[in-house]
Amino acid sequence: MSTASTTARPVRSPSRRRRGTWPGRGGHLFVAAYVVLLIAFGVVPTVYAVYFAFTDAGDNFAGFANFVAAAGDFRYLSAIGHVALYLVCWLVSLVVLVVGLSLVLHRVRSAGVSRVLRFLYYIPGALAGAASVMVWLFVLDPTVSPVSFLMRALGFSTFGQVVAPGHLPVLFTLIAFWTGAGGWIVVMYGALNNISPDLLEAARIDGAGAWRTAWHIQIPLLRKWIVYMAILAFAGGTQLFVEPQLLSQASVGVAGRDYSLNQLSYDFAFQNNNVNTAAAISVELLLIGLVVAGVFVARSGFFDAD
Numbered sequence: 001m002s003t004a005s006t007t008a009r010p011v012r013s014p015s016r017r018r019r020g021t022w023p024g025r026g027g028h029l030f031v032a033a034y035v036v037l038l039i040a041f042g043v044v045p046t047v048y049a050v051y052f053a054f055t056d057a058g059d060n061f062a063g064f065a066n067f068v069a070a071a072g073d074f075r076y077l078s079a080i081g082h083v084a085l086y087l088v089c090w091l092v093s094l095v096v097l098v099v100g101l102s103l104v105l106h107r108v109r110s111a112g113v114s115r116v117l118r119f120l121y122y123i124p125g126a127l128a129g130a131a132s133v134m135v136w137l138f139v140l141d142p143t144v145s146p147v148s149f150l151m152r153a154l155g156f157s158t159f160g161q162v163v164a165p166g167h168l169p170v171l172f173t174l175i176a177f178w179t180g181a182g183g184w185i186v187v188m189y190g191a192l193n194n195i196s197p198d199l200l201e202a203a204r205i206d207g208a209g210a211w212r213t214a215w216h217i218q219i220p221l222l223r224k225w226i227v228y229m230a231i232l233a234f235a236g237g238t239q240l241f242v243e244p245q246l247l248s249q250a251s252v253g254v255a256g257r258d259y260s261l262n263q264l265s266y267d268f269a270f271q272n273n274n275v276n277t278a279a280a281i282s283v284e285l286l287l288i289g290l291v292v293a294g295v296f297v298a299r300s301g302f303f304d305a306d
Contacts (some may be wrong), residue, residue, distance in 0.1 A: 066280035070268075075258045082169070082214035082259050087237045089173040094233050095226060098181050102188035103214050104295065117291045118189065121182035132179045140171065163251045167261065172243045180236070184229050191225045193217060227300040235289045241266070261285060 241262035269278035
């Protein structure tokens with residue numbers, strides 16, 4: 001009997017991709033909608049603003065003339081000072097209180113109490129910026145506020161006294177913290193849960209109390225999350241607009257219509273019909289945000305592998 005030589009068929013590896021498939025298709029589809037929206041509402045408006053910032057009303061190249069015009073406005077330096085003071089109050093209170101409350105929340109042993117507290121922290125963030133300011137308009141008015149007794153104890157009897165220009169950085173910080181801090185507390189709480197329990201147990205066995213554990217172990221391991229929060233909070237803080245704008249309208253100008261740089265840009269664009277100078281201020285805010293973010297990332301080792 002003759003034997004025919006046979007060639008063994010190669011066994012297809014399970015990991016081998018089928019012909020015609022698109023590797024990573026799921027991931028690409030997942031981010032496709034975001035990329036489209038980013039280009040439409042992020043990249044295109046930015047390019048548009050840069051174009052207007054370096055041209056004049058006749059679409060001729062103007063160099064830095066629009067930036068010089070913005071800096072020469074009598075309201076420009078005061079607006080920078082207002083935003084800078086607000087950023088100091090906002091960033092310090094955000095970092096200290098968010099990290100502190102997250103650490104306290106992480107030490108709560110009862111799962112039910114922890115869930116309730118996280119829900120209560122997050123609730124204010126469900127309100128849009130304008131809606132939260134409208135809530136605070138009632139809270140800050142001693143005639144209708146639920147904490148009017150506290151305001152009267154502090155010597156405030158009218159809404160105008162409460163929203164006096166000297167009080168605005170603190171008031172804007174309270175509004176921003178009430179609206180945005182809860183979400184960050186939940187994020188920090190999740191990051192704390194990712195710390196190895198063995199590491200915390202070893203610290204406890206070595207005699208470290210709650211304070212030393214937080215300062216030497218938990219906070220250093222939260223460093224990148226804190227930097228990420230600070231970058232986004234700084235970028236959002238420089239865009240201060242809704243709070244002073246609504247307070248200005250509610251107080252009939254007591255709060256000021258040009259308190260922040262964004263308000264000044266708005267005034268240039270829609271009151272003075274000077275879109276080019278308004279765009280120059282917007283580009284300046286963008287550059288400041290990018291520079292500060294770059295410094296934070298570089299100095300913190302944000303992308304270093306742990």
